[in-house]
Amino acid sequence: MTEHATSSYAELGRHLWAVGAINREMGRSLPHDCPPATLALISILARKGELRMGGLADLIGVDISVASRYATHAVERGWVERTPDPDDKRSRLLRVTDSGEELLAELSERYAEALSRYLADWSDTDVRHLIELLIRLRTSFDSCRAKPAE
Amino acid sequence: MTEHATSSYAELGRHLWAVGAINREMGRSLPHDCPPATLALISILARKGELRMGGLADLIGVDISVASRYATHAVERGWVERTPDPDDKRSRLLRVTDSGEELLAELSERYAEALSRYLADWSDTDVRHLIELLIRLRTSFDSCRAKPAE
DNA sequence: TATTGTTATACTCTATAACTATA
DNA sequence: TATAGTTATAGAGTATAACAATA
Structure with a gap:
């Protein structure tokens, strides 16, 4: 980008930051049980298949400790299961269960419907x-x- | 948007949510004194001129109680000043000070420089x-x- | 009575640090 | 010794609710 247009980056930054307000508003329509980060976790696992905790945390964009907490939350509710990692006994492989797939389908549809009302035009x-x-x-x-x- | 493309909204939602990780990363480069929300407050005031608390909160996209807290923070550091609202004694008008303008200029440049490195291409x-x-x-x-x- | 803003409190989300187990 | 993950703790960020002052 040319030098004189540098301030566009600051402007972009402001608008990126404003996305947070939209995310908060959209997140309010989710069930209390399944906060946005948990839904993101399930969604990523559904797309990627099996993942280790570290890889999952990278994809979500949070610290591994945070991802670990959310994974435990999801496992306790039966949406995600952990199996031993044959290649590394320190780690386990995470995978979405059928129940998790169902939840994902339902919440994705609900989310998409809400967003489509906002973006009608x-x-x-x-x-x-x-x-x-x-x-x-x-x-x-x-x-x-x-x-x-x- | 056509019906069969509904799932694009869910996909958009995932990517919007992922912006949060970028915002967190960018926010780490700000001084401890001036979190992203405070910078946003100053930036909006600098652009809009005088604003009441309610209007400011709407523009930031947070509850008025949150905006009030951040405004107090900024006033205490001399970046923003409050003057009586001649039209409504319940309210005050907020405005950026010279010191606030200086801070905004410096942090905007720093932010833009950091972002430009990420978006080099x-x-x-x-x-x-x-x-x-x-x-x-x-x-x-x-x-x-x-x-x-x- | 309704509205504007402030403050106290609680809740959510994330990161840091200490720890365990394995590489 | 280094690394993967878990858990405990602390720190941001935000919302809700109670309140005071004014419309």
Whole structure:
């Protein structure tokens, strides 16, 4: 990006921060039992299949201690199960149960419906575009943290 | 948006939620004295000029009690000042001080520099595009909450 | 009586640190 | 000795509720 447009980054920062308010509002529609972070955990596991705790924490973007707490929460409710990791006895593999899949389907639909009411005037293309840019944003951050020495 | 693309909303939700991790990471570079919410408060006041507490809280996207706490924090450090509201003695008008402007300039530059390192491969157009979509997202939410009866 | 803002309190989310078990 | 994960504790951040002052 050109030098004189540097202030656009500050502006982007403000709008990124404002997303927090939207997330809080959307999160209020979730059941008390399943906070947004737990739903994210289940959703990621459903997509990735089996994961170890460390990999899961990276994907959620929280400390491993936080991910561990949420995983325990989800296991206690039967949404996630842990099996021994054959390659490393310090670790266990996490996987979504059928019950977890059901919960995910129900809450995803409920969430999507709520969001669609807010974004009634958005086109498919608009939504796709925002998704792509957010994916790219995350990618840029991840790849930058992977090589902090440069 | 067409019906069969409904699941895109759930996907958008996941990526919006993931922005939180980015915000946390960016927030770590701020001074202990000035958390992200305080910076947002100062930034909004600098842009809008004088604001009452209620209007400020709406713009930040938090409860008025939270905004009040942050305002007190900023006033105590000399970044914001309160003057009587001539039209309503229950309220006061908030405004950024010179000191607050200085802080905002310094932290904005620092923030922009950090973000620009993460987004080194983004073009002006990319950044602009994301900003526009985030603004529109916020607008859609605000206008929807303004008429909840419909 | 309703509204604006403040303050006290509680709740949610996350990180740090101490610890156990295994690599 | 280093690493994966768990748990205890502490620290941010936010919301709810009770309150005071004014509309």
